[in-house]
Amino acid sequence: MHRRTFMGALGASLLATLEPAWAQGYPNAPVRMIVPYAAGGGADAIARLLGQGMGNELRQSFVVDNRPGAGGMMGAEAAAKASPDGYTVLVAGNPELTITPWLQAKRSYAPITNFTPVVLISQSPNVFVANASIGAKTLHAAFDAAKRSPGGITVGTPGNGSPQHIALELLRARTGLDIVHVPYKGAGPATVAALGGEVTFALVGAPPLLPHIASGKLVPLATTQPRRSPLLPNVPTLGEAMGVMREDDFVTWYGLLVPSRAPADVVAQLEKAAFTVLKRPDTRARFLALGTDLVSMPGAQFAERMRSESTRYRDIIRRFGIKGA
Incomplete structure (x- = not known):
């Protein structure tokens, strides 16, 4: 093989080995x-x-x-x-x-x-839930009932800085309600706290809540999004339940x-x-x-x-x- 041809072939071979993997047929x-x-x-x-x-x-x-x-x-x-x-x-x-x-x-x-x-x-969807013992079927009625209880409106979330915490701060500002935020280390512990009555409400994502909603232990009261969720089509949005945060989307x-x-x-x-x-x-x-x-x-x-x-x-x-x- 001619030296120039050989060197060209060698260079092309080396270049091929250096080409990104995607160029050789991804993945x-x-x-x-x-x-x-x-x-x-x-x-x-x-x-x-x-x-x-x-x-x-x-x-x-x-x-x-x-x-x-x-x-x-x-x-x-x-x-x-x-x-x-x-x-x-x-x-x-x-x-x-x-x-x-x-x-x-x-x-x-x-x-x-x-x-x-x-x-x-x-x-x-993030869902406001309450223990079934509160005896209220709407978020407005549940908040009224909680205000009359010794603990007041306590809401458990997955933690400080979570989407649920941020939604809660905005709800508090727009309604003037005296809401006490109780942060937990995850959605699971916040759900357990609502089940055990440690907090009046929980605001967490749907996955850990669904079994307890199905069993009737937790009552779903509102979702924090503009339109109802296909997961919970009978649960109103915050806009429907409280008349606030109609266009806000906290999912x-x-x-x-x-x-x-x-x-x-x-x-x-x-x-x-x-x-x-x-x-x-x-x-x-x-x-x-x-x-x-x-x-x-x-x-x-x-x-x-x-x-x-x-x-x-x-x-x-x-x-x-x-x-x-």
């Missing part, structure tokens, strides 16, 4: 799906359901990597710092993407600039994202695979069983929602001087 290796919460929770279940379906579509395994800690920020930070090659994706919620960073003096990542949204998967949502600067064709493949899974006839029923409403919002709209919601939460946090856990 040709397992995809790591970071979930910033422990295994067994709602976000984990959603990620595994979606990951299994996307793996079948793309003929490559999606391996869930649970990275809990710091209210979801540890996992989100790990994803933000990962190589933007499409082999690390993130399934995360609005706490770590639009809320918690505003509660920190120093932020280790910037969600709006460090991630490219792929699809907004689903959302879970917990879950989305699929990749580190920014990921190749556009890789993002497009991930989005197509995700939508194929989410549009299957049985998918909605499987998500409803997890206590979450299917949304299936495209990446561009998801990005706009992140930006507007981040600004709204920032303003509320600053207005009320809300502190994180």
Whole structure:
């Protein structure tokens, strides 16, 4: 072989080995799906359901990597710092993407600039519930009953700085009610507190509440969103129940994202695979069983929602001087 031809072939060979994996046919290796919460929770279940379906579509395994800690920020930070090659994706919620960073003096990542949204998967309504012993069927009547009790209106939430805490502060400001916020370390403990009468009310996401609502131990009184949830179609919104916060949307949502600067064709493949899974006839029923409403919002709209919601939460946090856990 002529020396120049040999050197050209050698250079092309070396170049091929240095090309990003996506250029050689994405995906040709397992995809790591970071979930910033422990295994067994709602976000984990959603990620595994979606990951299994996307793996079948793309003929490559999606391996869930649970990275809990710091209210979801540890996992989100790990994803933000990962190589933007499409082999690390993130399934995360609005706490770590639009809320918690505003509660920190120093932020280790910037969600709006460090991630490219792929699809907004689903959302879970936040629900005001009371122990059935309160004997009231509407939120207005339940608040009136609680005001006459020794403990007053005590509301348990998953913690300081949570979407539920922020919604509660806004409700207190708009109604003038003397509401006592009682933060817990998660939705589960807040639910248990309402069941045991430790607090009069709980305001948490739907998944841990649904079994107790079905059993009649907890009474659902209102959801914190503009329209009724398909999960609880007979439960009014706060606008319907109290005449306030009609357009406010305080839900917990879950989305699929990749580190920014990921190749556009890789993002497009991930989005197509995700939508194929989410549009299957049985998918909605499987998500409803997890206590979450299917949304299936495209990446561009998801990005706009992140930006507007981040600004709204920032303003509320600053207005009320809300502190994180």
